[in-house]
Amino acid sequence: MASAAERLSGLRIGGENWASEVPNLQLNLNILSPDQIELAKMLLQEGQGHLFAHWAEPGVDDDKKKNFFDQVLRLRDHYPGGLTAYIQNARRLLADSRAGKNPFEGFIPSVPSGEDLKFGDDNFVKLEEEGVKEAKKAAFVLVAGGLGERLGYKGIKVALPSESTTGTCFLQHYIECILALQEASHGGSNEIPLVIMTSDDTHMPITRLLESNSYFGMQPGQVKLLKQEKVACLDDNDARIALEPNDKYKIQTKPHGHGDVHALLYKSGLLKIWHDAGLNWVIFFQDTNGLLFKAIPASLGVSVTKGYHVNSLAVPRKAKEAIGGITKLTHADGRSMVINVEYNQLDPLLRATGHVDGDVNCETGYSPFPGNINQLILQLGPYIEELTKTHGAIAEFVNPKYKDSTKSSFKSSTRLECMMQDYPKTLPPTARVGFTVMDTWLAYAPVKNNPEDAAKVPKGNPYHSATSGEMAIYKANSLILRKAGVQVADPENAVFNGQEVEVWPRITWKPKWALTFSDVKKKVKEECSISQRSTMVINGENICLKGLSLNGTLLVNAINEAEVLVIGSIQNEGWVVKPIDYKDFSFAEQNRIRGFVIEKLEQFELNYSEPGK
Ligand code: UTP
Numbered sequence: 001m002a003s004a005a006e007r008l009s010g011l012r013i014g015g016e017n018w019a020s021e022v023p024n025l026q027l028n029l030n031i032l033s034p035d036q037i038e039l040a041k042m043l044l045q046e047g048q049g050h051l052f053a054h055w056a057e058p059g060v061d062d063d064k065k066k067n068f069f070d071q072v073l074r075l076r077d078h079y080p081g082g083l084t085a086y087i088q089n090a091r092r093l094l095a096d097s098r099a100g101k102n103p104f105e106g107f108i109p110s111v112p113s114g115e116d117l118k119f120g121d122d123n124f125v126k127l128e129e130e131g132v133k134e135a136k137k138a139a140f141v142l143v144a145g146g147l148g149e150r151l152g153y154k155g156i157k158v159a160l161p162s163e164s165t166t167g168t169c170f171l172q173h174y175i176e177c178i179l180a181l182q183e184a185s186h187g188g189s190n191e192i193p194l195v196i197m198t199s200d201d202t203h204m205p206i207t208r209l210l211e212s213n214s215y216f217g218m219q220p221g222q223v224k225l226l227k228q229e230k231v232a233c234l235d236d237n238d239a240r241i242a243l244e245p246n247d248k249y250k251i252q253t254k255p256h257g258h259g260d261v262h263a264l265l266y267k268s269g270l271l272k273i274w275h276d277a278g279l280n281w282v283i284f285f286q287d288t289n290g291l292l293f294k295a296i297p298a299s300l301g302v303s304v305t306k307g308y309h310v311n312s313l314a315v316p317r318k319a320k321e322a323i324g325g326i327t328k329l330t331h332a333d334g335r336s337m338v339i340n341v342e343y344n345q346l347d348p349l350l351r352a353t354g355h356v357d358g359d360v361n362c363e364t365g366y367s368p369f370p371g372n373i374n375q376l377i378l379q380l381g382p383y384i385e386e387l388t389k390t391h392g393a394i395a396e397f398v399n400p401k402y403k404d405s406t407k408s409s410f411k412s413s414t415r416l417e418c419m420m421q422d423y424p425k426t427l428p429p430t431a432r433v434g435f436t437v438m439d440t441w442l443a444y445a446p447v448k449n450n451p452e453d454a455a456k457v458p459k460g461n462p463y464h465s466a467t468s469g470e471m472a473i474y475k476a477n478s479l480i481l482r483k484a485g486v487q488v489a490d491p492e493n494a495v496f497n498g499q500e501v502e503v504w505p506r507i508t509w510k511p512k513w514a515l516t517f518s519d520v521k522k523k524v525k526e527e528c529s530i531s532q533r534s535t536m537v538i539n540g541e542n543i544c545l546k547g548l549s550l551n552g553t554l555l556v557n558a559i560n561e562a563e564v565l566v567i568g569s570i571q572n573e574g575w576v577v578k579p580i581d582y583k584d585f586s587f588a589e590q591n592r593i594r595g596f597v598i599e600k601l602e603q604f605e606l607n608y609s610e611p612g613k
Contacts, residue, residue, distance in 0.1 A: 313373050
């Protein structure tokens with residue numbers, strides 16, 4: 001018996017009887033508008049007649065039928081090339097997947113060239129200075145449309161506290177960093193734009209978070225939200241579109257991945273506006289990396305000095321670590337690209353191309369392929385040029401879970417996906433694509449995993465949990481102060497939610513206090529010391545530490561016009577990191593997922609709300 005696709009491919013779509021193969025659709029033709037009829041023809045032409053198989057006679061469920069076509073229209077309009085292109089791409093990628101085709105067939109991997117930075121040395125300081133100067137020509141793009149299934153948090157990830165000492169959420173922290181860069185870059189005279197890519201799952205909560213907090217200090221017009229749409233799910237290798245199990249008039253949809261950000265930016269017209277306003281850089285970042293902005297100034301400095309069209313931020317990567325490796329791929333036919341290769345593809349690719357040991361560490365103790373952390377700095381001019389050609393379409397992939405080795409059916413529906421970091425795949429070999437490697441402690445501590453999964457992470461691998469994400473912020477701040485000459489005590493080890501972490505003194509500062517290492521050095525004057533049990537919160541621009549000896553909790557709040565010098569010895573009961581059980585529902589979810597709360601016993605608090613010294 002012929003398959004539905006085969007039968008329908010024989011349809012004479014232009015003829016009068018074009019719908020006769022699908023009687024339930026034929027019955028309903030009279031209630032459809034000319035536009036809806038065109039959409040139905042397109043679906044039939046693409047082998048999607050099954051979508052109408054269960055349709056009721058005219059007069060029954062007519063509203064649902066109208067909603068169905070509204071959804072088809074949305075799916076068509078939000079995909080470069082429309083739904084036809086989506087289905088055809090899906091068939092091709094599903095056939096490749098079934099055949100086990102190697103996406104890197106014919107490519108030889110090699111280590112690309114990039115910049116390896118050492119925190120705090122002269123080169124780093126110079127690059128940070130360069131980056132801060134250039135920040136006035138940057139626009140920031142936060143991709144925040146993800147579901148966060150692995151974390152399993154009920155709310156949106158950007159509303160989670162990045163650390164619980166001050167409770168500052170990720171979005172507030174990001175905005176304050178951008179505002180501090182704006183101020184440091186050119187005295188704040190021009191607004192640095194922030195775009196947030198949302199999805200149906202995150203759009204309303206992000207809007208509410210911004211509105212109920214006065215945009216955390218940004219001008220409302222400075223922040224633009226672009227909502228990504230989901231794509232149709234597919235039931236089989238013929239790319240037959242899946243319907244919702246409980247609503248046969250609704251197409252099942254799933255997220256298309258963060259690669260959508262390029263098409264959305266292209267369509268929004270913002271790139272041209274930015275270009276006309278003299279901007280030069282677009283900086284892409286993700287929802288839960290509390291360290292990222294410590295790496296931004298120097299990385300932007302690298303983009304400027306190297307003239308990179310694409311600069312991927314990276315960290316040293318242990319061989320086989322579950323993080324993509326930045327790799328140069330060269331084809332015999334002359335094609336070449338510098339691209340993220342997922343960790344599960346890197347080892348087979350190396351073995352297949354003469355590296356008998358596959359993905360192994362080199363003499364540095366790390367893989368020679370830097371670990372991609374998916375924060376990108378793109379040069380605006382070449383970016384616009386490329387998107388004018390591609391309209392923002394990004395190489396897609398499909399990852400069906402097959403029922404068995406025949407690969408003829410799926411366990412559940414699948415869909416096409418795309419990733420933001422695959423942007424360089426279509427670039428010409430002349431494009432300047434590089435990377436910037438920084439220490440992990442400085443640049444990367446995402447919050448992705450729920451406590452149970454994090455506790456199962458093999459020893460030595462990062463947990464990427466709310467627990468580790470918060471502890472990483474204290475560690476980074478402690479190490480930065482150490483490098484600036486402060487005697488910061490060693491950490492103590494502790495276990496929260498089954499994860500062993502280092503607990504450093506809980507040191508936090510607002511970005512306006514220090515964006516760069518030079519800022520920190522300027523504000524830490526003479527020998528200071530901070531014990532492991534201490535907490536220090538610096539909330540103000542002109543606060544200097546001089547000969548401070550801290551053993552407890554110190555909070556300093558000052559308006560920008562108040563110059564504060566903190567001197568002397570402070571000793572009190574302080575704030576304690578108290579373990580809690582993540583299954584103890586008497587605590588808020590945001591605390592449970594990190595496995596501790598901050599118990600505030602005693603603190604020394606200084607508040608300066610009047611200008612002066
Ligand atoms: P993640 O890989 O962390 O995915 O996304 P996720 O969807 O948030 O979480 P899981 O996989 O369900 O656990 C990396 C970044 O890309 C964004 C996320 O919000 C995060 O900042 N993202 C992801 C999007 O903006 N859209 C998407 O479709 C997927």
